[in-house]
Amino acid sequence: MKRRDFIKTSILSSSVLVLGRSDKYSYKFIHPDYADRSFIVPPLIEPIIVNGKRIFKFSINHNTTEIFKGKLTCVLGYGDSLLGPTIRVDNMDNVGFEITNYLSVNTTVHFHGLHLPAKEDGGPYQIIPPNKTWKPSWRINQIASTQWYHPHLEGYTGEQVYKGMAGFFLIDDETSRFLDIPKTYGVDDLPVVIQDRRFDEKAQLLYLNKGDFDKSGGMKGYTILVNGKPVPILNVPAQVIRLRILNGSNARIYNLGFEGDIQFYQIASDGGFLEKPVSLTRLLLGPAERVEILIDLSNSKNTILRFKSFSAEYYDKQKLNGHQFGGPFKVGGTGRLSDSVDRLDKVNFDVMSIYVNKSTSTNVVRKIPNKLTEIVRLKESDAIKTRNFGLTVMSGFKINRRVFTSMFKVINGIVLEGEHMLHLINGVQMDMNVINEVVKKGDIEIWRITNGAHTTHPFHIHGIQFQILDREQGDGSGPTSPNENERGWKDTVLLMPEETVRIIAKFDHYADTQYPYMYHCHILEHEDAGMMGQFLVVNPEDFDTVMTDIDNNKRIPLKSFCKI
Numbered sequence: 001m002k003r004r005d006f007i008k009t010s011i012l013s014s015s016v017l018v019l020g021r022s023d024k025y026s027y028k029f030i031h032p033d034y035a036d037r038s039f040i041v042p043p044l045i046e047p048i049i050v051n052g053k054r055i056f057k058f059s060i061n062h063n064t065t066e067i068f069k070g071k072l073t074c075v076l077g078y079g080d081s082l083l084g085p086t087i088r089v090d091n092m093d094n095v096g097f098e099i100t101n102y103l104s105v106n107t108t109v110h111f112h113g114l115h116l117p118a119k120e121d122g123g124p125y126q127i128i129p130p131n132k133t134w135k136p137s138w139r140i141n142q143i144a145s146t147q148w149y150h151p152h153l154e155g156y157t158g159e160q161v162y163k164g165m166a167g168f169f170l171i172d173d174e175t176s177r178f179l180d181i182p183k184t185y186g187v188d189d190l191p192v193v194i195q196d197r198r199f200d201e202k203a204q205l206l207y208l209n210k211g212d213f214d215k216s217g218g219m220k221g222y223t224i225l226v227n228g229k230p231v232p233i234l235n236v237p238a239q240v241i242r243l244r245i246l247n248g249s250n251a252r253i254y255n256l257g258f259e260g261d262i263q264f265y266q267i268a269s270d271g272g273f274l275e276k277p278v279s280l281t282r283l284l285l286g287p288a289e290r291v292e293i294l295i296d297l298s299n300s301k302n303t304i305l306r307f308k309s310f311s312a313e314y315y316d317k318q319k320l321n322g323h324q325f326g327g328p329f330k331v332g333g334t335g336r337l338s339d340s341v342d343r344l345d346k347v348n349f350d351v352m353s354i355y356v357n358k359s360t361s362t363n364v365v366r367k368i369p370n371k372l373t374e375i376v377r378l379k380e381s382d383a384i385k386t387r388n389f390g391l392t393v394m395s396g397f398k399i400n401r402r403v404f405t406s407m408f409k410v411i412n413g414i415v416l417e418g419e420h421m422l423h424l425i426n427g428v429q430m431d432m433n434v435i436n437e438v439v440k441k442g443d444i445e446i447w448r449i450t451n452g453a454h455t456t457h458p459f460h461i462h463g464i465q466f467q468i469l470d471r472e473q474g475d476g477s478g479p480t481s482p483n484e485n486e487r488g489w490k491d492t493v494l495l496m497p498e499e500t501v502r503i504i505a506k507f508d509h510y511a512d513t514q515y516p517y518m519y520h521c522h523i524l525e526h527e528d529a530g531m532m533g534q535f536l537v538v539n540p541e542d543f544d545t546v547m548t549d550i551d552n553n554k555r556i557p558l559k560s561f562c563k564i
Ligand SMILES: [Cu+2]
Pocket: 456, 457, 458, 521, 522, 523, 526, 527, 531
């Protein structure tokens, strides 16, 4: 049976094309003359309630924002600013959306981390053309957690997210209401989306500017924005504070912590609360991952905390562990990190400052809880099967898709464009006409994901939350259990070069023989370059028919264009 077309990706030898002088592409740091560094809290959307259904209405627009003094930056956003408002729902709510696209191009709105029908997922199939309104609806059926929404248009996800489209999607349940943790939105319970952006002299966003663009690590910037503000200042009262942190960056990994190694407690991962708070001083967060942390500031009145990414520290540690910056690739050993490490990764840099100077709010939390929730571990012995996914990056050509990751060579000051970097899963690029996997609804499966590339890849699966079984480095040292803070529910898992991660999940998706869910790398330029695949979740009785159709090329997913 030939379900994947291995011939599609042709690997050809390099031919070069003269693009221009290299200095034309060189990037200069801009003096950070920021307009306003006050921390802003994205507003909550007030839903309209119709027949018990909570309907959230918003639109997608071209907006402007002032990041640098006296200069307006053109951005995209949900509502009237950069990013978007926060959607907040309760478990078991009936929710609906009316999302109007006022851009001049197609987009989609993907609900990341949500358990929902594939046709409401907002992936590459649920296209919202200009001036059209998309109206997905479903019943929330998952535990309290910090989720988010962002575009997922095939080939253009990176660009649209980069230009400003992203928002929080928070779910509450009995556990979150019962726990004695900070829960006053915008006061002691704060959403924090961290993004890195690059600007030109006119303060306009630069996306994939050639020459200075990291060829295979994805799009990274040197200006750190938190909720759309550059390295902002957050004012909080002297009590326990809860930060819901989302790495909303296209490609950068953050090694988060406080200056002075102040202790904090991780209480939640992507899919909800951990069993108990995990005490940490550093926290590695890959693109699309979320964590909730508590910091006890009860005795910190009138102090200033600096929240940073200790990136240099992290990459130095990787180097000590055998990963190298540059140098030859060691077969069978640990790979080099040079491809994904840029100049900001080599320093420790500020993300935001926290001033403990606000008067105390009414509902004050002064201690860290001992216990949060119970998590039932999925058993390996209950898994029906193991599927293998190999992530690889190689040079070659692929003509019929938008290729972002060109390789450049500079000879005598001339930039030469050669082969492209192909980003593959199991040897193939994403193809809208190919269903890569079919899963029977309700099955427990193990997905064994191997990163065969020199760069890190955050692997994301749509529609479910999974558990990490183990991690195995490429040096033959054998599998190890996940760290305490990775023992909760996840939908995105970071894979280091040559690392293999086994995850286990119950595929209790909504069955659909037509619309697939996606799995992909969440470095958005890798996703757009094809490091993505599609899986159908079908009722067991439909499985054989669907498989036969796929073998006979009869089951090609259709795009849906929503109507007004
Ligand atoms: Cu990747």
